[in-house]
Amino acid sequence: MQSHHEEDGSSSRTHSPFKEQSLLTNLQSCSKTLLSHLSNTRHSLNRVFESLNNRHNTPPRLTQTRLVRRSNSPTQMLSSVTQLMVGNSSPMSLSLSLIQSTQLNWTDSKAENTEITRGMNSPLLCCASLSLTRPNESVEVKDITQQQKGHSVSRNAEERVLISEVLVRTKDGEELERKDLEMEALAALKACRANSALTIREVQEDVHRIIESGYFCSCTPVAVDTRDGIRLMFQVEPNQEFRGLVCENANVLPSNFIQEAFGNGFGKMINIKRLEEAITSINGWYMERGLFGIVSDIDTLSGGVVRLQVAEAEVNNISIRFLDRKTGEPTKGKTSPETILRQLTTKKGQVYSMLQGKRDVDTVLAMGIMEDVSIIPQPAGDSGKVDLIMNCVERPSGGFSAGGGISSGITSGPLSGLIGSFAYSHRNLFGRNQKLNVSLERGQIDSIFRINYTDPWIEGDDKRTSRSIMVQNSRTPGNLVHGNQPDNSNLTIGRVTAGIEYSRPFRPKWSGTAGLVFQHAGARDEQGNPIIKDFFSSPLTASGKTHDDTLLAKVESIYTGSGDRGSTMFAFNMEQGLPVLPEWLCFNRVTGRARKGIHIGPARFLFSLSGGHVVGNFSPHEAFVIGGTNSVRGYEEGAVGSGRSYVVGSGEMSFPVRGPVEGVIFTDYGTDLASGNTVPGDPAGARLKPGSGYGYGLGVRVDSPLGPLRLEYAFNDQQTGRFHFGVGLRN
Numbered sequence: 074m075q076s077h078h079e080e081d082g083s084s085s086r087t088h089s090p091f092k093e094q095s096l097l098t099n100l101q102s103c104s105k106t107l108l109s110h111l112s113n114t115r116h117s118l119n120r121v122f123e124s125l126n127n128r129h130n131t132p133p134r135l136t137q138t139r140l141v142r143r144s145n146s147p148t149q150m151l152s153s154v155t156q157l158m159v160g161n162s163s164p165m166s167l168s169l170s171l172i173q174s175t176q177l178n179w180t181d182s183k184a185e186n187t188e189i190t191r192g193m194n195s196p197l198l199c200c201a202s203l204s205l206t207r208p209n210e211s212v213e214v215k216d217i218t219q220q221q222k223g224h225s226v227s228r229n230a231e232e233r234v235l236i237s238e239v240l241v242r243t244k245d246g247e248e249l250e251r252k253d254l255e256m257e258a259l260a261a262l263k264a265c266r267a268n269s270a271l272t273i274r275e276v277q278e279d280v281h282r283i284i285e286s287g288y289f290c291s292c293t294p295v296a297v298d299t300r301d302g303i304r305l306m307f308q309v310e311p312n313q314e315f316r317g318l319v320c321e322n323a324n325v326l327p328s329n330f331i332q333e334a335f336g337n338g339f340g341k342m343i344n345i346k347r348l349e350e351a352i353t354s355i356n357g358w359y360m361e362r363g364l365f366g367i368v369s370d371i372d373t374l375s376g377g378v379v380r381l382q383v384a385e386a387e388v389n390n391i392s393i394r395f396l397d398r399k400t401g402e403p404t405k406g407k408t409s410p411e412t413i414l415r416q417l418t419t420k421k422g423q424v425y426s427m428l429q430g431k432r433d434v435d436t437v438l439a440m441g442i443m444e445d446v447s448i449i450p451q452p453a454g455d456s457g458k459v460d461l462i463m464n465c466v467e468r469p470s471g472g473f474s475a476g477g478g479i480s481s482g483i484t485s486g487p488l489s490g491l492i493g494s495f496a497y498s499h500r501n502l503f504g505r506n507q508k509l510n511v512s513l514e515r516g517q518i519d520s521i522f523r524i525n526y527t528d529p530w531i532e533g534d535d536k537r538t539s540r541s542i543m544v545q546n547s548r549t550p551g552n553l554v555h556g557n558q559p560d561n562s563n564l565t566i567g568r569v570t571a572g573i574e575y576s577r578p579f580r581p582k583w584s585g586t587a588g589l590v591f592q593h594a595g596a597r598d599e600q601g602n603p604i605i606k607d608f609f610s611s612p613l614t615a616s617g618k619t620h621d622d623t624l625l626a627k628v629e630s631i632y633t634g635s636g637d638r639g640s641t642m643f644a645f646n647m648e649q650g651l652p653v654l655p656e657w658l659c660f661n662r663v664t665g666r667a668r669k670g671i672h673i674g675p676a677r678f679l680f681s682l683s684g685g686h687v688v689g690n691f692s693p694h695e696a697f698v699i700g701g702t703n704s705v706r707g708y709e710e711g712a713v714g715s716g717r718s719y720v721v722g723s724g725e726m727s728f729p730v731r732g733p734v735e736g737v738i739f740t741d742y743g744t745d746l747a748s749g750n751t752v753p754g755d756p757a758g759a760r761l762k763p764g765s766g767y768g769y770g771l772g773v774r775v776d777s778p779l780g781p782l783r784l785e786y787a788f789n790d791q792q793t794g795r796f797h798f799g800v801g802l803r804n
Contacts, residue, residue, distance in 0.1 A: 233270035237302030244293065244308045254288055254311055254342075261286040265305060276305070287345035288312060290373070312343040316377035323383040325366070325424050330358060335379070343373060355383070363428030365450070365459065385424045386450075389458035391417065396466050398444060406467055409504045413437055413465065415530065425450060425459050437465070440529070441508075442501045444468045471499035478514075478800070492516035505532070518565060521547040538577040541588075545570045551596060551613075553698045553711035554752075557760050558608040566694050568594040574627075586629040594692060595620030611754025615658055615692045623658045623692075624651045642668040650689065660689025676728045681803065684720040696752045697745070700766070702797040705743040707768025707789030714764040715757045716745030723803065733776040739785070740769040766790050772797075 241258045242248060249255045261282040264275035276294050283292045293308040315338045320331055334351040338344070352368045359366035365386035372380040393413050395406030417433045419425065430448045437446045445466040450459045476494045496512035508527040514520060523545045531538050550556075551564040558564075574588030596613035598604050603619035606612055614621045627648045634640035645665045652659040664685035671678045685697055699705060700713035704721055725739035744765035749757035757764065772785030780801040788794050 231272055231274075233272055234296075234303060235268070235270050236265065236296075236305045237268060237299075238304045239265050239267050240304065240306045242306050242308050244291070244310050246306070246308065249309075249311070251311070254309075257286055257288050258283050258292075258307060258309055262307075265307075271305075280307070283307060283309060285345070287347070288342060312345075313373060313377040315339055315341055315343050315379065318379050318381065319374075320381045320383065322385060323366075323381075324385055325364060326355065326358065326383060326385075331355070331381075343377070343379065348379075355381075363426045363430075365425045365427075384457065386457065386459045388419060388421050388423050388425050389453035389456060389460050390421065391419065391461045391463065393463050393465060396445075396464055398466055406465065407470060407504050408442060408465070408467060408501060408506070412505050413440075413463065416440065417463075419461065425461070430461070437463070440506050442468055442470065442506055468500070470501040471497070473497050492519065506530070518563065519547070519549045521545065521549075523547075536577050536579075538575055541574045541576070543570070543572050543574075548597075551694055554694050554696055554715045554756050555596075555607045555611070555613065556711065560608060562608065563599055564596050564604065564607065564613070566594060567597055568592055572625075582633055584631050584633070586627070586631075588627055590625045590627060592623045592625065593620055594623070594694070596694065607754075607756070609754075609756070609759040611756045611759055612693060613754075615690050615753060616656055618656075621658055621692045622654070622656065624653055625649065626651055637670075640668075640670060642666075650691070658690055658692070660687055660691040662687045662691070662695075676726055679723075679725050679727070681723045682720070683722075684718075686718045693753045693756055696756070699743040699745055702783075702785075702799045703803050705741040705766055705768050705789070706739065706770060706785060706797050707741070707787035707793065707795055708766060709795070712762065713743050713766045714745040714749050714762040715752060716748035716764070717751045718746040718748040720744055720746060727774065730773070735774050736771065737774060737785070738771045739787070740767065741787075742767040770794075 241255045262279045265279045280292050289309045290312050291310040295306045297304045334354045369384035370382035393410040397404040416436050434446045447464045449462045453460045474496050494514045499509045510525045513522050525543045527541045529539045548565045548567045551566045570592045572590030576586040578584045625648045629646040632643040648662045650658045650660045666683035668681040696715040697719040698711040698715050700708035701710035721743040723741045727735050727737040729735050768787045768789045770787030775782045783799040785797045
């Protein structure tokens with residue numbers, strides 16, 4: 074290609090017509106071609122710099138590593154974080170890019186330093202300068218002809234140059250103090266080897282590889298023409314040692330998590346790859362919790378201190394928008410917006426969480442007045458916060474309904490237990506989610522008329538306290554305690570009840586209820602006449618009159634677990650009769666029940682236990698009844714016994730059969746703890762009830778909108794079989 078003759082400090086050059094320029098001039102021309110290829114990327118990244126608070130004024134040669142977001146627009150950030158939450162984008166690629174600043178420096182020349190901006194996959198902003206140097210020679214960049222910028226330069230860009238030696242040195246040309254870093258840099262090289270022919274593009278690619286090794290913040294390849302050939306030196310600047318960490322704007326990110334993410338790097342040289350792993354871990358923490366947060370910027374300051382900046386999108390405002398059920402267009406709603414907003418756990422000033430938002434949607438749907446609910450986050454201007462719009466489609470607020478069922482208290486035959494029902498309900502009184510229900514249930518023997526008003530959340534209360542007011546007039550069969558009369562006559566228990574109850578959650582999964590209930594109750598025969606004794610001359614009231622009056626103060630506490638059918642449940646109830654007037658009954662009744670489910674493979678085991686005890690003077694028809702569909706299966710309702718105390722235990726195993734159908738094997742046991750004779754008149758003893766018994770059997774269950782439909786067949790300890798049909802779970 075070229076021959077050089079040096080005599081007394083002078084030199085001469087011979088060349089062909091097509092190779093007028095020196096080797097290094099050709100390399101410089103090829104570098105200009107590389108600039109042309111990367112110009113589009115440079116323009117796009119310059120727009121990013123303009124959006125980052127005048128960061129485009131950053132000097133060409135950087136001495137720090139810096140993570141840069143592609144845009145600080147709240148709209149773009151919200152879109153990026155949303156994609157991150159739903160898994161449509163990797164944690165790093167949506168916000169970070171590698172910026173490399175490349176210079177072409179010509180020794181003893183007037184060539185301009187040219188900055189090249191190139192986007193890479195790594196999230197770190199680094200500096201990589203490319204200097205091609207030849208002693209005693211200068212080249213004027215402006216003298217390059219248009220022909221060289223065309224096909225000639227393109228051809229020279231791929232021209233290979235023989236490299237005799239490849240070295241890694243400091244930016245001052247000295248040997249690196251740490252040989253392990255020198256080996257890391259040499260190991261990163263792919264094309265650049267001693268005695269190899271290289272192109273400028275291959276050299277630039279190896280510069281990128283050295284930077285991507287993670288140990289260096291800058292790399293300058295310097296080609297020097299020596300007597301032994303061209304020596305290629307990569308002048309590198311190692312990163313600083315990690316001496317400290319400053320995290321800004323991380324309001325919800327735990328400090329101990331940040332320490333764990335960066336803890337292994339303290340006292341060691343900062344490594345870009347380890348920083349990437351730490352950033353990915355932090356972004357993953359936000360993503361797992363559905364939080365709108367992401368690492369937006371990272372700097373390496375003097376002294377080895379890393380500054381981490383986190384962007385967390387706080388809730389600026391929450392608004393309610395009602396949509397028409399048919400058209401989907403905005404409309405005026407019947408529900409007060411404050412009634413919906415008070416249900417939300419998401420509040421202004423909090424970092425928005427998609428998981429918390431989903432729970433809020435479920436809570437609003439559970440109110441029973443909405444057909445569809447969704448939350449749409451939108452950027453709140455340029456504040457970096459989000460505005461939440463909750464779209465609500467309201468259900469019809471009221472209407473009439475009719476239905477039917479079977480009363481479990483009827484033992485004389487299935488047709489006698491059939492009942493019909495008619496009801497009017499309004500689920501959103503005054504637009505405040507208050508409920509009004511008026512219902513009538515009527516059968517051949519029993520009937521219930523009930524008016525119930527419920528305010529699920531009393532206005533002005535911050536504990537989510539609800540209030541329920543109830544008035545009821547009922548007539549139910551008395552056969553559970555006083556059945557099986559020899560003359561086949563039936564008696565009914567009439568009750569007029571009115572009460573008020575307050576309920577509220579007081580711990581997660583725990584709720585409590587307290588209230589006052591007044592009851593006026595007495596027995597009647599088949600003609601509706603009041604009676605005070607049954608066929609066996611057992612009293613039907615505690616006071617000896619045709620009716621008993623009771624004012625009950627009640628408290629109840631319930632633990633619901635997950636709420637699933639097989640989840641753990643515990644309930645405790647206590648009622649105290651208050652003798653406000655001398656003739657009013659005074660007694661104390663305590664009941665409890667518990668349930669525990671266990672899954673073993675496809676099978677589910679469910680164990681339940683219930684019990685209770687009464688102290689004081691109480692009506693005989695209020696005794697605990699044992700036996701029946703929800704007690705000891707295999708017996709009729711109340712056939713095991715009725716007592717002042719009781720315990721009933723049950724165990725069952727269910728297994729899937731097909732679709733919503735499952736099979737079940739069960740066993741039950743119940744006892745009155747020998748308390749039957751302590752009930753006034755001993756109605757169980759007069760009817761020769763055993764006081765204890767067990768049953769076992771099998772059945773099928775089908776899931777339905779009404780709950781599980783249960784069809785079971787059981788044998789009792791007298792080897793008598795009986796079918797049982799029920800709707801819903803056992804009590």
